[in-house]
Amino acid sequence: MTDNAVMLEQKLKQAIEARKTLEDARKQQVELLTQFAAKLSLACKGQDVSLDNQLAKFRIALNKGVDFEQLAPFIDGISEPLKAQEAINSTNQKALQASIRHSGKLLQKLKGVPNESRRKLRHLLDVELQDISSTNAYLPALETLVSIYQTVLQAKTEVNDVAAGSSQPQLAAELQALINELIFEDDAVDKVKEIREGVAQDDTLDNLYSAATEIIRIIAQTIARERQSAQGFLVSLNQTLEELHRSIVETTARSKSASQELKSLNSKIELKIQNLNEQTQNASSITALKALVDNELKLLSADLIAREKLEKNERDALLDSFDAINNRINMLEAKVSSYQKRLSEQKFKSLLDSLTKLPNRAAFDERLTHEMHLFEVNDTEVTLVVIDVDHFKSINDKYGHSAGDKTLQVIARALKKSIRKSDFIARYGGEEFVLLMPGMPVSQAQKPLEKVRQVVKSIPFKFKEKQVEITISLGATQFKKGDTTLSAFDRADAALYDAKNSGRDRLCFK
Numbered sequence: 001m002t003d004n005a006v007m008l009e010q011k012l013k014q015a016i017e018a019r020k021t022l023e024d025a026r027k028q029q030v031e032l033l034t035q036f037a038a039k040l041s042l043a044c045k046g047q048d049v050s051l052d053n054q055l056a057k058f059r060i061a062l063n064k065g066v067d068f069e070q071l072a073p074f075i076d077g078i079s080e081p082l083k084a085q086e087a088i089n090s091t092n093q094k095a096l097q098a099s100i101r102h103s104g105k106l107l108q109k110l111k112g113v114p115n116e117s118r119r120k121l122r123h124l125l126d127v128e129l130q131d132i133s134s135t136n137a138y139l140p141a142l143e144t145l146v147s148i149y150q151t152v153l154q155a156k157t158e159v160n161d162v163a164a165g166s167s168q169p170q171l172a173a174e175l176q177a178l179i180n181e182l183i184f185e186d187d188a189v190d191k192v193k194e195i196r197e198g199v200a201q202d203d204t205l206d207n208l209y210s211a212a213t214e215i216i217r218i219i220a221q222t223i224a225r226e227r228q229s230a231q232g233f234l235v236s237l238n239q240t241l242e243e244l245h246r247s248i249v250e251t252t253a254r255s256k257s258a259s260q261e262l263k264s265l266n267s268k269i270e271l272k273i274q275n276l277n278e279q280t281q282n283a284s285s286i287t288a289l290k291a292l293v294d295n296e297l298k299l300l301s302a303d304l305i306a307r308e309k310l311e312k313n314e315r316d317a318l319l320d321s322f323d324a325i326n327n328r329i330n331m332l333e334a335k336v337s338s339y340q341k342r343l344s345e346q347k348f349k350s351l352l353d354s355l356t357k358l359p360n361r362a363a364f365d366e367r368l369t370h371e372m373h374l375f376e377v378n379d380t381e382v383t384l385v386v387i388d389v390d391h392f393k394s395i396n397d398k399y400g401h402s403a404g405d406k407t408l409q410v411i412a413r414a415l416k417k418s419i420r421k422s423d424f425i426a427r428y429g430g431e432e433f434v435l436l437m438p439g440m441p442v443s444q445a446q447k448p449l450e451k452v453r454q455v456v457k458s459i460p461f462k463f464k465e466k467q468v469e470i471t472i473s474l475g476a477t478q479f480k481k482g483d484t485t486l487s488a489f490d491r492a493d494a495a496l497y498d499a500k501n502s503g504r505d506r507l508c509f510k
């Protein structure tokens with residue numbers, strides 16, 4: 001082989017190899033492009049139907065090895081839906097961001113979000129959400145938001161579970177005190193007692209809630225009934241007044257017309273007498289005179305009878321209408337007095353403690369103000385005492401609320417019995433009583449108050465077959481110049497505090 005032939009063969013080989021490399025490279029490129037198209041179509045799958053279709057065609061064309069130049073229309077066809085998809089994505093992205101922000105803000109407004117969750121939420125809204133640039137990057141933000149929601153929801157559910165069944169002694173005591181201060185109609189008393197006992201036995205939030213609802217319902221019924229009765233009273237008062245007015249107008253009109261008739265009858269009679277007078281003057285003979293008088297007297301007597309009848313009718317009508325007016329006034333008076341009675345009963349009831357039947361706190365406040373006023377004017381000596389049953393809670397706890405109620409009733413009766421008639425005792429609330437002793441200087445109050453303490457201490461209480469001694473603590477003070485009702489009360493209360501702190505079952509002064 002000549003050198004030329006060898007060189008040519010080498011060049012041919014090189015050319016074949018170069019072509020092979022080129023073909024391999026192209027094959028590789030086509031493969032890469034096919035893979036890319038497959039991945040792209042997978043990534044975009046389901047976003048847009050026309051994009052899906054275009055990508056599918058592109059993949060098939062690539063697999064067939066279509067000339068790159070012929071691929072150009074496919075690529076153009078894909079670009080358009082891709083652009084549209086980009087616009088849709090950007091809108092969705094904004095909507096998603098707004099929705100996450102909105103949900104986060106709502107959660108921020110919620111009460112009782114644990115601190116840790118609140119902190120995470122603030123970070124999510126202020127930092128994480130700001131840095132997001134693609135739809136996929138929202139996923140972690142969404143995940144964080146959902147987890148915060150879950151934590152809050154769990155915390156809330158736990159709070160509710162615990163609260164509904166949890167014991168609330170403070171709330172129960174407040175509800176009981178409130179019920180004690182309220183006034184109920186007689187027909188509701190038993191029901192209210194039942195509710196009060198129910199609250200004493202079960203102070204879970206659930207039970208307190210239903211007890212409070214029931215009490216509100218009873219109050220609403222009472223108010224509605226009271227309003228109806230007041231309305232009924234006013235309507236019937238109005239009707240009776242209208243009837244009275246009508247009767248009086250009728251009577252006046254009738255007596256006016258009757259008096260006119262009477263007046264005209266009187267003038268007729270006067271005229272006849274005058275006529276008779278004149279004619280008797282002119283009579284020429286006794287016979288003529290007699291005939292004339294007879295005739296005129298007949299006419300006259302008819303008129304007189306008519307007059308008498310008219311007068312009688314008028315008198316009767318007047319009497320009738322006076323009777324009717326009287327009846328109506330009586331009816332009115334009966335209604336007014338029954339309403340007054342009702343009102344005063346209400347007022348009395350509203351100043352009475354329903355359990356002990358002693359005056360209640362409202363009555364005491366009224367009386368305290370009154371005594372303070374008398375003290376300011378007359379400078380009389382008044383002792384004020386606050387009395388509290390010792391360890392009363394343990395009576396309730398050991399022997400039940402009903403026993404506690406009974407104890408309060410017995411103590412109230414004993415207190416009432418062991419004071420002077422001129423003293424004023426009231427139940428201030430719970431197991432606390434207040435005593436006002438007008439005309440009693442505190443320097444002389446020790447003896448009677450010690451007696452009160454002893455009387456209560458010696459009551460033979462027996463619970464569950466066991467003899468129990470119950471004691472009271474007392475704090476006393478005297479009204480002083482410049483006192484207000486509040487300052488005097490606070491002083492007596494401070495004295496009671498001393499009595500409690502120094503061992504109970506004693507009397508302290510301030």
Ligand SMILES: Nc1nc2c(ncn2[C@@H]2O[C@H](COP(=O)(O)OP(=O)(O)OP(=O)(O)O)[C@@H](O)[C@H]2O)c(=O)[nH]1
Nearest residue numbers: 173388389390391392393394396401404405430431
């Ligand atoms: N049965 C009954 N208990 C009541 C009534 N009003 C208040 N109580 C209860 O009275 C108790 C008062 O308790 P505390 O204020 O702790 O006083 P205490 O147990 O008397 O103790 P000291 O006053 O410190 O001696 C509470 O348990 C109330 O629930 C009521 O009308 N009837």
